[in-house]
Amino acid sequence: MSKLFRAVIMGPPGSGKGTISERIAHSFGLKHLSSGDFVRENIAAKTEAGVLAKTYIKKGLLVPDHVMTRLLLPRLEEMTKYSWLLDGFPRTLAQAEALNSACDLDVAINLNIPLETLKERLQHRWIHPPSGRVYNMCFNPPHVQGKDDITGEPLIQQEDDRPEALVARLRHYKDVAKPVIDFYKMTEKAKGILYTFSDTETDRIWPNISTLLSTKISTIQSDARCASTH
Ligand SMILES: Nc1ncnc2c1ncn2[C@H]1C[C@H](O)[C@@H](COP(=O)(O)OP(=O)(O)OP(=O)(O)O)O1
Numbered sequence: 277m278s279k280l281f282r283a284v285i286m287g288p289p290g291s292g293k294g295t296i297s298e299r300i301a302h303s304f305g306l307k308h309l310s311s312g313d314f315v316r317e318n319i320a321a322k323t324e325a326g327v328l329a330k331t332y333i334k335k336g337l338l339v340p341d342h343v344m345t346r347l348l349l350p351r352l353e354e355m356t357k358y359s360w361l362l363d364g365f366p367r368t369l370a371q372a373e374a375l376n377s378a379c380d381l382d383v384a385i386n387l388n389i390p391l392e393t394l395k396e397r398l399q400h401r402w403i404h405p406p407s408g409r410v411y412n413m414c415f416n417p418p419h420v421q422g423k424d425d426i427t428g429e430p431l432i433q434q435e436d437d438r439p440e441a442l443v444a445r446l447r448h449y450k451d452v453a454k455p456v457i458d459f460y461k462m463t464e465k466a467k468g469i470l471y472t473f474s475d476t477e478t479d480r481i482w483p484n485i486s487t488l489l490s491t492k493i494s495t496i497q498s499d500a501r502c503a504s505t506h
Pocket residue numbers: 287288289290291293294311312313315333337338339340344364365366367368371
């Protein structure tokens with residue numbers, strides 16, 4: 277019998293959540309659930325939550341907690357049969373509390389990357405909006421300059437990745453994220469699930485995350501086997 281595995285990945289914009297989530301999904305077969313993708317899907321489908329979310333994103337704001345949880349928690353309910361990794365949620369204390377009431381997490385990965393590194397990376401981040409594919413002109417450039425590898429469509433730089441918007445955005449992240457980190461340190465139900473990784477390079481963080489997840493997943497599965505034989 278194998279037990280399901282549930283993880284979240286947190287970190288400021290540019291910390292490598294998307295990049296590392298892809299590697300985790302690929303290596304461990306977890307479903308990668310991205311809050312940003314859910315928001316974009318809802319905006320495209322013009323759902324009630326999507327229409328509301330758009331008004332905030334247009335102003336460069338986070339989507340309010342009640343809209344975000346309304347949008348996300350039903351999606352998690354559809355995932356009860358799968359192991360998943362949630363990227364981009366929770367971002368606020370209220371979201372962490374809502375998630376904590378809805379499910380038991382096994383691991384919360386926290387990426388702690390120096391500010392200068394984040395600024396440098398985001399200035400070079402280009403995305404393919406329809407698919408969400410992310411490139412970096414130095415770290416993982418597209419095969420053809422300015423074009424998506426799969427479709428050949430043009431890449432764009434997001435408005436809020438431009439240097440002028442960056443510093444305020446990163447500062448705001450820090451203020452909002454601190455209570456979330458404290459929540460995972462202090463809350464009884466979540467004790468021992470938080471793991472922080474600090475480095476300037478994804479390729480140096482990745483082996484440590486990979487080892488952590490291998491250990492956690494095999495522990496959970498052997499606990500489940502023991503439980504089923506007793
Ligand atoms: N948990 C959340 N709470 C509130 N708003 C959210 C949340 N997740 C996503 N959003 C909204 C605000 C974001 O600007 C928008 C797109 O999200 P996302 O793709 O994660 O991009 P982002 O530019 O904010 O983050 P990043 O740079 O870390 O990838 O959706």
